[in-house]
Amino acid sequence: MKAERVVLTPVYLLHQRAWRETSKLLEIWSREHGRVGLVARGVRRPNSPQRSLLQPFGPLLMSWTQRGELGNLGAVEAAGAPAGLRGRPLMAAFYMNELLLRLVARQDAHPHLYEVYAHTLKALAGDNPAAALRMFELQLLSAIGYGLNLDQVAGSREQVQADQDYLYDLEAGPRPAQGRKGPGVPIRGRSLLALYGGALDDAEDLKAAKRLLAAALEPHLQGRALKTSSVMRALARR
Numbered sequence: 001m002k003a004e005r006v007v008l009t010p011v012y013l014l015h016q017r018a019w020r021e022t023s024k025l026l027e028i029w030s031r032e033h034g035r036v037g038l039v040a041r042g043v044r045r046p047n048s049p050q051r052s053l054l055q056p057f058g059p060l061l062m063s064w065t066q067r068g069e070l071g072n073l074g075a076v077e078a079a080g081a082p083a084g085l086r087g088r089p090l091m092a093a094f095y096m097n098e099l100l101l102r103l104v105a106r107q108d109a110h111p112h113l114y115e116v117y118a119h120t121l122k123a124l125a126g127d128n129p130a131a132a133l134r135m136f137e138l139q140l141l142s143a144i145g146y147g148l149n150l151d152q153v154a155g156s157r158e159q160v161q162a163d164q165d166y167l168y169d170l171e172a173g174p175r176p177a178q179g180r181k182g183p184g185v186p187i188r189g190r191s192l193l194a195l196y197g198g199a200l201d202d203a204e205d206l207k208a209a210k211r212l213l214a215a216a217l218e219p220h221l222q223g224r225a226l227k228t229s230s231v232m233r234a235l236a237r238r
Contacts, residue, residue, distance in 0.1 A: 002067075003066065004071075005064075005065050006030075006033065006065075008062065008063050009031065009032050009062060010031045010059060010061060010079060010114075011060050011062045012028065012029045012058070012118070012121075013027075013028055013029075013054055014028060014029050014035070014056070015097060015101060019039065021044075022042050022044045023041045023043060024039075024040045024054070025040070025070075026073065027101055028062065029100055029114065031111050031114040031115075032109055033109055034104060034106065034107055034109040035104050035105070035106050035107070035108070036064070036107065037069060037106060038071045039072050039073065040054065041072065050076045053076045053077070053078055055082060056082075056093070056094075056097065057083045057085060057093050058078065058079075058080065059079040060078060060079055061075075061076070062074070062075070062076050062077075063075040069106070083121040083122060083124065083125060084125060085124055089129045091228055094228045095226065095229065096117065096120065096133070096136055098226050099137070099217075099226070100117070100140075102220075102221060102224075103217075103220055104140075104144065116136060120133065120135070128201070130206055130210070131200035131206060134195065134210060134213055135198055146216065148173070148212075149174070150173075150192045150193070150195055150196035151192065151193065151196045152173065153166075153176065154169055154173035155175075161189045162188075163189060164176060164188075165177040165187075165188055166186070166187055166189060167185065167187075168186075168187050168192075169183065170184075170216055174192055185211060185212050185215045187211070187212055190205065191208035194209070195208075195209045195212070
């Protein structure tokens with residue numbers, strides 16, 4: 001098998017862990033190549049020039065060669081300043097990384113989702129980080145083939161009405177609640193439309209969007225809880 005060589009392409013570092021005595025195993029998020037696993041040889045040595053560059057949430061340029069499942073890291077360069085995140089926004093960024101690691105297959109490129117990720121990192125430092133995180137979840141679901149129908153009533157051509165109550169069927173979309181009980185996530189029409197339009201400025205709409213997106217993501221996590229979700233819930237209780 002001929003080795004593929006990638007030269008200084010835009011990436012973010014999603015995860016790293018020690019490997020052998022002086023090396024690391026990396027998971028990176030590449031605009032052109034999707035999620036990629038790399039062996040970074042010797043980067044744990046104190047004199048390694050790459051050691052300080054391998055930090056999450058900062059844009060990087062990376063080169064690597066790849067023949068099998070794991071590639072070998074080559075050059076690394078900084079491509080901009082890292083996002084200055086602390087507290088809950090920092091945990092939200094780790095949560096995004098964990099979602100990508102769990103839900104996106106290796107070597108499956110999603111250029112648009114890469115741009116959404118980069119934009120969301122900046123938005124997490126803004127006035128409404130929770131809304132930015134919900135929009136990332138929505139775009140992630142769409143990228144992996146499970147986008148949500150937010151503006152049309154399931155099984156009809158009728159548009160969702162802001163003043164109506166719905167039960168959201170995760171396979172079909174919103175159905176009028178009409179006082180009935182059954183499977184589905186209860187949600188107000190205005191909250192669906194706010195999420196559809198990316199305008200989660202109201203606290204109630206934001207809570208409803210969080211509840212719906214958590215339900216939509218849960219089947220794809222296959223019952224395995226996200227570590228960052230547990231930490232974020234603990235922070236919220238405090």
